[in-house]
Amino acid sequence: MTKRLTGFPASFQRGFTRGFHRAAAAGLLAAVLAVPGAAALVTAPAMAQETPVRGGMLNSIVQPEPPTLMLGLNQQAPTQTVAGKIYQGLLTYDQKLNPLPSLAESWTISPDGLTYTFKLFQNVKWHDGKPFTAKDVVFSTSKFLMEVHPRARAAFSRCESITAVDDHTVEFKLKEPFPAFIQAFEVSSAPMVPAHIYEGTEFRSNPANATPIGTGPFKLKEWVKGSYIQLVRNEDYYKKDLPYLDGITFRVIPDAASRSLALESGQVHQTQYSDLEPFEVPRMKAMSHLTMTTAGYEFVAPxxxxxxxxxxxxxxxxxxxxxxxxxxxxxxxxxxxxxxxxxxxxxxxxxxxxxxxxxxxxxxxxxxxxxxxxxxxxxxxxxxxxxxxxxxxxxxxxxxxxxxxxxxxxxxxxxxxxxxxxxxxxxxxxxxxxxxxxxxxxxxxxxxxxxxxxxxxxxxxxxxxxxxxxxxxxxxxxxxxxxxxxxxxxxxxxxxxxxxxxxxxxxxxxxxxxxxxxxMEFPTFLDKRVKNANKTAIGVNDTYEDVWLAK
Structure with a gap:
């Protein structure tokens, strides 16, 4: 029997019976998932493994399809989720909003709150093999983002100077104290971009925007518009033995019922943000092969x-x-x-x-x-x-x-x-x-x-x-x-x-x-074989460098 909410118009009650829509979506889903790595997955949960396993493709949903993967130019949620594996900021944040290392391994703040000094990880390379240095940080924060990123401009316009002290040290001097400044270095707030690719060019029309070059653990392999985006392991990633995954495939599934069916049937390992309508959440929470969390959205705090x-x-x-x-x-x-x-x-x-x-x-x-x-x-x-x-x-x-x-x-x-x-x-x-x-x-x-x-x-x-x-x-x-x-x-x-x-x-x-x-709390659903996801305040937008799939 269809559950009804009394006292409300019939149009309000639409959507509580989803079986027909899921059945109708099955044919569409079969076509959507006809891409690399789309083999059906066993829905029974695997035994937990303590030791990370190297290999495997993580299948996720991205909805709607991002307009671009150049994160400096576009910060919409779908862009962040995909491009957060390609690009990196200097910092990420734990779920209490305390800063954690990303491209910066350490940082200091002067007692007067005016000078922020970041020490960068060494041996970091861009996806084209060029070294990542303090010059890229200075370029990103003083030129690129100041021109194209309104939120970054608001933060970095408070700087009196941004200086490369040496190849792996960057100093930001503020005009006046701004204690929120330490929160301004997350990947969507300040993604680092390669100076050798963008310096002296028209940023918004640079051909590299179509083939993004970052420092992250995954690189873009293929983007079939309207179907999927496939990322593969960055073999030159600066952290030894990472990432664990061979890659991540983000599937574009516009139909809400088809997205639910993809998760339910095990065709995808992960959904996030508003991939699922809230009325689907109770049913999905009851499924034995899935876990749900609302953690990982503390930084955006909608x-x-x-x-x-x-x-x-x-x-x-x-x-x-x-x-x-x-x-x-x-x-x-x-x-x-x-x-x-x-x-x-x-x-x-x-x-x-x-x-x-x-x-x-x-x-x-x-x-x-x-x-x-x-x-x-x-x-x-x-x-x-x-x-x-x-x-x-x-x-x-x-x-x-x-x-x-x-x-x-x-x-x-x-x-x-x-x-x-x-x-x-x-x-x-x-x-x-x-x-x-x-x-x-x-x-x-x-x-x-x-x-x-x-x-x-x-x-x-x-x-x-x-x-x-x-x-x-x-x-x-x-x-x-x-x-x-x-x-x-x-x-x-x-x-x-x-x-x-x-x-x-x-x-x-x-x-x-x-x-x-x-x-608002967004539900992130994960197949129980997905390990180490959602550990930070940016959750599904983080690098996934140490996420792995249990066998």
Missing amino acids: LSWLEINHRVKPLDDKRFRKAIAYAIDRKFIRDKIWFGLGRIPTGPINSVVKFYDPNVTTYGPDLAKAKALLDEMGLKPDAKGVRATVKIMPMPYGETWTRLGEYLKQSLSKVGIAVVLESTDAAGWNQRVSNWDYEITTNFVYQYGDPALGVARTYLSSNIRKGVMFSNTMGYSNPRVDELFAAASRENDPVKRQEQYSEVQSILADELPVVWLLE
Whole structure:
């Protein structure tokens, strides 16, 4: 019998019966997997092995297909997952967001917080055999990324100088303290690129962008557009006996039901991010040959919200935004729409990110409080019970976001807020939100390990930039918030930083520039034969240098 959620429109209930879709997808999947290494895998779990085994191809999914594998030019999630095996940053981070070696074997920070010195691993080579040196680091951070990578530009523009002390030592001198700087060296934030390939060229049109050359444990062998991307072992990798895998094949499977079937049948070893719709997660968790984890996303720390355009009345009134917050049940959203994936947020900083403070105003479901706020605004119900009408444009990224839009329409109607749902495609959504042509939309952003890197950008009045996505597209402005974010970004004392970030969280929780919905958790499913995956805060985007397959 089909499970139904009472009190919601039929369109909200679509998708709970998946058997037909999985069966229909079987034929498509057979064609999709007709690529190297696609032989069906035995679904029974193998006995755990303590000693790593060398060899074997890891099969994973990449969805959607990346536009490029040149990570410096594109940082979308699919690009990061594939290109994180090809390129490397100076650092990676553990799941508590502490820095770990990657291309840098050690580093020091001066007592005044102005000088960061990195010692590089020696004997590192680019995939074309040329040596990787401090010159490549200086070029990457002072020229290449400054031109093409907005997030890296924001970090490295704070440098007074970037100097190669010798072939394996790089010194960054800051203009003023910026304690978040140590979080700026992860592979998607600052991928190292070869100076001998890019120096003196037009970076965006360099032919090498089609055949990326990195230092990582895997090299690009073949990319059949619309079908698969195959990486193979870098035999000259600087770490002895690594990587263990012969290679990794990333399969492009656009159909959600086919992705589920590929994992279920053992045709792929791994899925990540939003490869699976949340309603598939409980069924997959019950499968004996799979393990699931939500670890490995601490660095990105995704936080979703209702993004509200403050230029539109009555959305500019915080009482109206609070009424929306009281009218929705975020536990229902987590448990029934995201099927238990996620945590209930309290404010603008994800609870896994440094300087999070839970001691702020929170909003549980309370229809009486919502109606009282609307009454206070003078928004009385008409003959049909409608106080105000708003337009909500859900993110066009799968069925779950559509369901969320339908839930919001149903919930807000209970307090007299009528909702008109608007649909669009990904390009249209990006264009409309970035150009402020919306009333309410759903959105989520990454926080990158420190509020100065991934939180402040949403609320700073200096970041109200028309046409720029993931900026302060709401148009929110509060001089005290600007002041606190600026002060905290350059404060070396962590106790004082906490005080500043606590105050800013308190202000934002009261003013609700957005209505926070969910600290999102992405499920990573792994065949039980996959060993050593998901050990860091960047999880599936890490190098996979020591991941191996049990026999």
